[in-house]
Amino acid sequence: MAIASKPSKETEMQRTITLIILAAVVVMYTGTAMANTTISYQGRLDAGGQAFDGSVDMVFELFDAESNGNPVGSPVATNGVPVLQGLFQVELDFGAQAWDLGRWLQITVDGQLLSPRQKVTAAPLASRAETVIEEAVGSQELEDGGVQAVDIADNSIYTNHIVDGTITGADTDKSFWNATTRGSLYVKVDQRTINFLGSRANATAACEEVEDIPVSGACVFSPEAGSSLGLESFEPTNWGDPMGLAAYSCVYSNNANVAGTFEARIHCLDTTP
Structure with missing residues (x-):
């Protein structure tokens, strides 16, 4: 029409x-x-x-x-x-x-x-x-249980985001920390001596078992009269790799024509039940 x-x-x-x-x-x-x-x-x-x-x-x-x-x-x-x-x-x-x-x-x-x-x-x-003003949303604006683990990006929460005393043992995954607190802590040392000026050497200390957990590593120079060693590099290997033996390596060079001694150290946690 x-x-x-x-x-x-x-x-x-x-x-x-x-x-x-x-x-x-x-x-x-x-x-x-x-x-x-x-x-x-x-x-x-x-x-x-x-x-x-x-x-x-x-x-x-x-x-x-x-x-x-x-x-x-x-x-x-x-x-x-x-x-x-x-x-x-x-x-x-x-x-x-x-x-x-x-x-x-x-x-x-x-x-x-x-x-x-x-x-x-x-x-x-x-x-x-698309965005909100910084600090516009606080705990009062969030419903209890409204934020789940899936809503939080991995590695987005650090210690400065957590109020002191708000996390207790009941809030942690016991299957993790129970496994890492049994057994005992031990140290392994690999000591080397460099005799001549310009020479270099590598020392590597390793945990005893693949299952043992590395806690810390260090390179230690033992001063002697007239000796002078320089640390060139250090490197942890297989830390966090459950299939590899954890180790800590140190490389020193001799800056004087006097022998010098150094050590590579690694502290490991024995996880044997």
Whole structure:
């Protein structure tokens, strides 16, 4: 049915246009805190008691009162709005302050002013932020049990994030610390002597068993009269590798023509039951 062929179409639409849903009023905050004030408005248009199909030109104006009142923002004209089975949808933007208070929407269809104005409240307003102000969310804003282990990134919590005295033995995984506290702590030493100027040597101390856990390592130079050794490098190997024998290596060079002695040391935890 062509709109122009019905002289009474404008009057009929004026009586029957109804707001069926305010689809969304969304404020999206971007990184620069500028707001997108566009709303998506959906309504229904009937002509002659039937759902209208076609296209129409529409003008939307926002007011602060049901009648008379003051305009809010600038009119929004949308030409060639498609209407399918009576339903239409348009995007409207009346500015940043448009939805502070109760508002009424005045609609003109193909030059015909429809009445009454449609009441639009601030209730559908919602906001979504990509970020929040630092320290804006505290323990009072979080529901008990609302944060689970899966919500926390690996290695994201350090000692400075934990209040002193808040973690006890009951809060730890006993299957881990029981396994590492049995047995005894022992030290292994590999001692070497470098006799000549410019010579270098490597010493490597290792745990006794693959299952034993390395605790610490050290390179120790024993000063003697006239001796001078320089530490060139040190390296732990197989620390944290359950299949390798943990060791600690030290490399020294002799800076004097006098013999010097040094040691590589490793402290290990015997995990034998």
